[in-house]
Amino acid sequence: MKKDPRGQKPNIKNKRLNNPQSCIVCARRAGAFAVGNGGRFGWFCEVCGPDLAWKAFSAVHMDDVEMRACKAVAEMALDGDPDLVIHAAELPDFLSWCIIRFADAMRKEFAS
Numbered sequence: 001m002k003k004d005p006r007g008q009k010p011n012i013k014n015k016r017l018n019n020p021q022s023c024i025v026c027a028r029r030a031g032a033f034a035v036g037n038g039g040r041f042g043w044f045c046e047v048c049g050p051d052l053a054w055k056a057f058s059a060v061h062m063d064d065v066e067m068r069a070c071k072a073v074a075e076m077a078l079d080g081d082p083d084l085v086i087h088a089a090e091l092p093d094f095l096s097w098c099i100i101r102f103a104d105a106m107r108k109e110f111a112s
């Protein structure tokens with residue numbers, strides 16, 4: 001994972017906490033509502049909803065949850081073929097596919 005300029009792994013949750021632009025669960029565009037307390041808020045999208053948002057808001061090891069979601073997306077992308085090749089022309093569609101699958105994987109993490 002690429003490190004940030006301060007030499008630390010990026011903390012995605014902190015970027016979504018108190019960020020009305022980003023759903024705290026799936027990192028897609030948030031809606032008009034948030035969960036939270038004590039001046040800390042987690043906005044959520046209409047697909048994730050408040051129940052998943054509370055779970056994400058309360059998650060202690062969010063980096064671990066996100067890494068599991070990323071690994072699940074990677075496994076789906078590879079689909080048993082470790083030599084996946086993506087041509088430049090296919091990259092935008094592939095990235096779009098990954099973003100959607102990441103959001104699904106994050107919802108699945110908090111649905112259980």
Ligand SMILES: [Zn+2]
Nearest residue numbers: 023026045048
């Ligand atoms: Zn969401």
